[in-house]
Amino acid sequence: MVQEEVTRSTQTLEWKCVESRVDSQCLYYGCFILFLLRKGQVDTIDIALRRALLGEIEGTCITHAKFGNMPHEYSTIVGIEESIQEILLNLKEIVLRSNLYGVKDTSICIKGPRYITAQRIILPPSVEIIDMTQPIANLREPIDFCIELQIKRDRGYHTKLRKNSQHRSYPIDVVSMPVRSMNYSIFSCGNGNEKHEIIFLDLLTNGSLTPKEVLYEASCTLIDLFLPFLHAEEEGTSSLIMLGSLLSDNYDICRFTTNTTPMGKDHLKIESHGHLSSTGGKLVN
Structure with a gap:
């Protein structure tokens, strides 16, 4: 057609x-x-x-936070009301708007006593905080408080594994859904x-x-x-040839076929593995 x-x-x-x-x-x-x-x-x-x-x-979120020499996310810092985990949860709630690409580094550096909100985050020009009053932590004593943050624009929901690296960078469960x-x-x-x-x-x-x-x-x-x-049908041939050149001849593919019956029920059929031929652009067994 x-x-x-x-x-x-x-x-x-x-x-x-x-x-x-x-x-x-x-x-x-x-x-x-x-x-x-x-x-x-x-x-x-x-x-x-x-x-x-x-x-x-796509949405923009804080994805990692580095607190320095903290043994684990349940640690408490003398002079700060919240634990590391509570601060991470507060950072997760911060809503950002941006058109950035890739990962950007930012930080919070402040001396207490002070009530820290999202307004204290040092951001690149392309990133905007929606609610500046979002709480982060409450410093009760005159201590230096510094956090290194990573910001990323992404889509969907991503759960991070809690692995304490030697750099003490803690991942944050990201909800990049506006x-x-x-x-x-x-x-x-x-x-x-x-x-x-x-x-x-x-x-x-x-x-x-x-x-x-x-x-x-x-x-x-x-x-x-x-x-x-x-698009015109003839454009599909060149696309298949290009796809075939990207995949090696022995690249295994599992083909899924959905058959719709006249009653409107879908049946998913899984066929045997095959490979994509770079010459003809067809899936063969």
Whole structure:
């Protein structure tokens, strides 16, 4: 099938933002309405959009903290109210907004007594703290308090293994998801064959992006994923040849085939291992 043969749907969809508010510095709410959808299309949109919103939108977080010569994360420091673990949990709650790439180093260096908040973090120009009042630690005595931090822009949720290295750098469980929650409700309208559905989408974000921004980014991600299917068929041959050159002939692949029955049930079939031929670009056993 060539690109000119792709038939475009005559279905006209509209969307509107019916409510938008800021509940707090780290809690933005937005309600969106999409209409008119044919029956069953809401489920298709929900699955794709939910995965894109929760798994594809990037966020910036503090990923590591180095306290110096501390034996373990449950240690306490004389003159500081919180333990190392409590400070790590406070650092995890700090919401950042940035367009940086890779890992950036930053730090906190201050002398007590003082109540330390996120405002005391020395950040590169490309990084912004959403809530400057987020607590970190309470210094009760006149001691020097220094933490070396690492900041990274990523996506999804990552649990770090608690291994005390010789450098005493402690990993932080990263939640690089600007979207805190997504819910939707469906309303039906029309009669008989003209029955349609309307979807109300509720989004909560952590303030690093607004609900409208995350909805835009998720939609762009989904469009980019499906665009290759609209390319001309002849472009696929060169792509397979290029893919074959990237993988060696003896590179094992497990092929998964999903068969959809007329009843709508999906069955996952795992076939035997094969390899990708660099000459023909086909999976052979």
